[in-house]
Amino acid sequence: MGNKYFNYITHNSVTTSPRSNTHTRQCFPVLWSDSPDVTYRPAYVLTFKMRMITFFLIGLIVHVVFFISIFDIYFTSPLVHGMTPQTTPLAPPASRLVLVIADGLRVDSFFTLLPNGSSRAPYLRGVIEERGTWGVSHTRVPTESRPGHVALIAGFYEDVSAVAKGWKENPVEFDSVFNESRHSWCWGSPDILPMFAKGASGDHVHTNTYPAQEEDFASTDASRLDSWVFTQVKSFFQSAKSNSSLRSIVLQDKNVFFLHLLGLDTNGHAHRPMSQEYQDNIGLVDTGVAELVSIVEDFFGYDGRTAYVFTSDHGMTNWGSHGAGLPSETLTPLVAWGAGIQKAVGVTAPQQYDDGYLQDWNLEHLRRVDVSQADIAPLMASLIGVPFPVNSVGVLPLPYLNNTDLFKAESMYTNAIQILEQFKIKMAQKKETTLSFLFTPYQKLTESKQTEFILKARMLIQLEKFDDAISLCQSLISHSLEGLVYYHTYDRFFLGCSVVLGFVGWTSYVVLVILKTHANLIRHPSLLNKMPCRTLEKLCMCVTVVITGFLLIQRSPVTYYIYCLLPVPVWYSVLKESGILMDLIQSAPSLPLWKCFGYFVLVAFGIELLVVSFFHRAILTVGLAVLSLWPFLSGLFGKAKFRSVSWFLACLFLAFFPLMPVVGREPNIHLVTCAGLLAVFTSVCYLWSSRQRTPLHLGDRQQFITQMLHVAVCAYMPSFTHSSLQQKQGLPLFNQIISWITLGSSMLVPLLSSTRLFHRLLSIFLSFTATYLLLSTGSEALFLPVLSWLMFVWINIEQEAMLAQGVSVREELSIIDFSANIDIAKIRQLKLDDIRRSYFFVFFIITAFFGTGNIASINSFDPASVYCFLTVFNPFIMGGLMMWKVLIPFIIVMCTFETIQVVTQLSSRSLFLIVLVISDLMALHFFFLVQDYGSWLDIGTSISHYVIVMSMTIFLMLLSVVTHILTSKRLILWRKPKLHFP
Structure with a gap:
């Protein structure tokens, strides 16, 4: 390599001292020099190492900020608070609700018949064919237990930041059907039930869970988790018969009974959904539901005032997992029957669903009504007459209701007002934190149009034009949901530009550092500072003051200051080292330009190859x-x-x-x-x-x-x-x-x-x-x-x-x-x-x-x-x-x-x-x-x-x-x- 020496440059000056072989490879050369009298001092080496550590820490902080920014831009909670609960003014068709969620139940495993023509769930199959309405509930990603239950019971799709809580703790407090009920009794997993009790007001949500150690994938029979739930429910109603105070509470209206059945999910993980354990567990659930209905009806004297909803939070893949968006994970069964539920409706013409499942399930002769998972929450609230969960974005599925047109129109109107209330709060919050001349309202739902929608809907209901009123309310719901997304993402472009500006600045700075400290460039001290440092510092200070003032006036969150101000010091460092670009230009004649260009093209192509590999592993x-x-x-x-x-x-x-x-x-x-x-x-x-x-x-x-x-x-x-x-x-x-x-x-x-x-x-x-x-x-x-x-x-x-x-x-x-x-x-x-x-x-x-x-x-x-x-x-x-x-x-x-x-x-x-x-x-x-x-x-x-x-x-x-x-x-x-x- 020749007799080489090293220069270490700081603030455009060169310091030298004698070479020492005790120096380790954590110290790095800045420039080469052939001068035999160049030396370096150990003290300077220590300073250089400190500068390297500083560079590493700054780089780490910058990347952490870039990483966190995505959560502020895309993973913020969609919930708002301060809405007025909305209730349908008419008498509800049901006095109580029984909700059964079979965790991890695949839609095809439930509906598909056995080779001999029989069903794995004969009781629920009979409900579908004779006295209930059925369909498919479409879940959203991630198909996990917590977001699935939140969508079913609270009516909104939880943001992914809840993953950090392990689906157990509440990242934000939310309203739910359980919270709006008079009393809710819940039996099941300790991973699911506590989150609904924790967010509920008062002490009217009662939970009974088995120990977490029972959720054992090595269990000889995970279906015992479901047997435990059915046994506890049976014991509860037997106790209510002999306990007068408990009986009086249970006999009240607007009560909910919730059974969370985890056996299928556990057996699916341990043995796969095609296993005999999983299939037998479906039969156990069906038998348990049949016995449950008998117990409930007997307790309430067969008064016909109980509504039943059976569904699942998510499905499962063939290999026993869930979380993504395969149809086997996002499609879940939904069966509803009892008070207020439309009975089975036969059809002769082909139905609108072309997924091919109806023929496989031998159910093409019965009307199928699909819903989004969040739609089940307003359905349950409407059945027992409790206020719709204030955070719900679900749309009431009217085909499930067996009631008058007036009740349907009033329920849909309540649903529309409840979602509109969220839109109003969201709009008011954004308007309050945005300068008036910069605020752009959602044009489809301005304040005048909101009033117009409400007045027209009320008038159509009074004129008994119920179909028109329902159609108008559905349109209002659609606009309100779009408006919620509009205001929720209002600052996204602004924040995105700030992050991109910081990204480009940081990458440019690293490239300049590489050229400065690890490349053979001809240095031109006179070109190092085209812009005087004082002028550059004053310019950056002015930009910082303007940005800070703007964010203060808009009362922006603290994180906004970080994202918007971070590019300032980064670009200050880039401009301060801009002379290196002049050095590169001066050194260009001595560089192998075609080789440089070839490497640039190959690396650019290689980066694109890596980007595509994220979508296609092949x-x-x-x-x-x-x-x-x-x-x-x-x-x-x-x-x-x-x-x-x-x-x-x-x-x-x-x-x-x-x-x-x-x-x-x-x-x-x-x-x-x-x-x-x-x-x-x-x-x-x-x-x-x-x-x-x-x-x-x-x-x-x-x-x-x-x-x-x-x-x-x-x-x-x-x-x-x-x-x-x-x-x-x-x-x-x-x-x-x-x-x-x-x-x-x-x-x-x-x-x-x-x-x-x-x-x-x-x-x-x-x-x-x-x-x-x-x-x-x-x-x-x-x-x-x-x-x-x-x-x-x-x-x-x-x-x-x-x-x-x-x-x-x-x-x-x-x-x-x-x-x-x-x-x-x-x-x-x-x-x-x-x-x-x-x-x-x-x-x-x-x-x-x-x-x-x-x-x-x-x-x-x-x-x-x-x-x-x-x-x-x-x-x-x-x-x-x-x-x-x-x-x-x-x-x-x-x-x-x-x-x-x-x-x-x-x-x-x-x-x-x-x-x-x-x-x-x-x-x-x-x-x-x-x-x-x-x-x-x-x-x-x-x-x-x-x-x-x-x-x-x-x-x-x-x-x-x-x-x-x-x-x-x-x-x-x-x-x-x-x-x-x-």
Whole structure:
């Protein structure tokens, strides 16, 4: 590399001092110099390191702000408060309501007949055919228990921010049918019932739940959860017969009885919806409902004043999960009968539904009435005469009502006024916080048009033109709902522009930092500051004052100040370094322009490839196929044939995984065992082949043997666990102890091994493979060994690429030590080929992210993945375990990237800055792809992609510190005592 020295530049001045070989690679060169008298001072090195830490922290804060912004822009709660409850002035048809929700019940499993023509639910089938109205309830994403129940009972679709609460706590207080009732008695899961009692006024919502430990996926029979509910309801009515005070309360009107049945959901997760356990559970629910109706009717003396609603909160995929937008998840059955409900209506003409289900269910002769899930809340409120939940956006499904036209018109009018009240509050709030000359009202529902709608509707009802009144009220509801969305997203464009401005500024600043500190540019001090610093500071101060004043006048939230003011210091930094662009222009004649342009085009195309891979995982297969040709196209094949062929084969093997179904659809525990044996075999082969080049010390040899035996045990553990669960013997305690010990030690065991490059990487691979096997259920277990193989080859082939470019490597890979101090004179600056290395890293990170479909969609989660650790339902622990499984391939790729920086003689910062630019460009792309129109699945997907990319960027910044510790640090648990001789 020649006799090179380094300049360190601060505030346009150069400080020098003598070279020291004790400096580690955390210190980075700014500019090269051939002057032999250039030196540096250790004090300046410390200052430079502090500046690097400051840069890292600022970058982390900026990305956290960008990440949080999406929640303020798209995930804010839609609820408003202060509305007046609205009630239909006519007498209700029912005195009480019985609501039964079969959690996780698939619509086809319920309606489809058995091969012999009988039904799995004969009682409810008889209700459909003789005395009730039926249809399909269409849910929204995410198809989870909490948002499903909120939509059913409160009538609105909860914002996704409730995920952070685990679907248990109330992010915001909301009204519900239970809250508006006189009394509500609820039986069922401790995950669902408390949230409706917590938000209710007074103490009229009574809950009775079983212990959370009962929700065990390893249970011999999860249907006992439903049996428990039916038993408790039966005991309740028996107690009410003998307890006069309780009986008097139960006999009052406007009461609700709610049964939450979790057995189907638990059996579906544990055994799949096509299992006999799931099918038998449907029969148990049907029998229980039949007995329930008999008990209720007997208690109330068959007075005909009880309304019944049977439905589900969400469906389930064939592989036993839910959360996304497949029809099997979003379509749920709805059956209503009793007081106020229209009886079965026969039809002769083809119905409007063309989904083909009617013929499959043999129900084409009966009228089908589909609803949105939130529509069920106003239906229940109308039946028992309680006020519609004030936050409800549901539209009353009139075909379910068996009542007079006057009652239907009045109920629809009440529904319209109730939603209009929300619109008025929302409009008033936005008008109050917006300057009058900037406020643009929703034109379809101005204050004059609101009055016109109300007066006209009342007049049509008085003139007994009920159909016209209903039509007008439905139009008013439609406009009110559109207006709610309009005002809810009123500031979205403004905030989006602020975030984009900050994004572009930050990315520009990082590019300038790369050019300034890691590029061979000809410096022109006279061009560094085209704009005097004082003028620039005054300009930024004026902009800050104007923005702050504007936000103060509008009484904007605190977060608005952050999003709007963040671009100011970012662009100040960009303009302050604008002289670097002049340096780049001056250096242009000496640069390989065509090569630069080619890299720019290839990276831009590669970024688009990664963006598309978020929508179509198979694109990763195409990308890996293209990457497999790199050694042959770059000329490396002639110099490293074996490594080039290994790279080619590893890429092709890895390319198969994105073509496979996502995790959980086709479990195969035998593949987990094979993956463990493969990992052990490859480790043995490596140690055998490298025994001459890098002989192992006794302690390292013992550790590797122990780790390989541990991997072998963990490869067998899932098979043993799942066999025990299938035999209904529960989770063995020994397996559970081994699993948790393996998880807890996965980050510590590698720190006990040698810090030699491949020795440490092998220890990391074995440690994390053991944990990964315990969290695997099928083909994804093979993903980690194949990915690790490719990463191993990548390290070797990058050294060949360095040699091919004429750069002398520091030493053989086999003797490189992570913890050794690195001579600062041997750390080189960035070259164009380093852009390729950075892109490879981002590509492999995305491949690790989506290669097995772990989080390609929310419904790919398979509870069976955590059965080695626990079987009792716990969303936080299960979610944490699944996230750790997702992060393990990340760690493998990140450790490889750390190794490549050592092998290619680069600073830890330089390559990562390029990675940061590529990741930010992807995030900016996804920010523009975020949409608030189309299906709820499309909206949720577009938002989640941005969140994933931003989370990945923030995570990589933090993980870079963790992987540096994981590769270069060593724990010494014991030392040999020193011998003292006289």
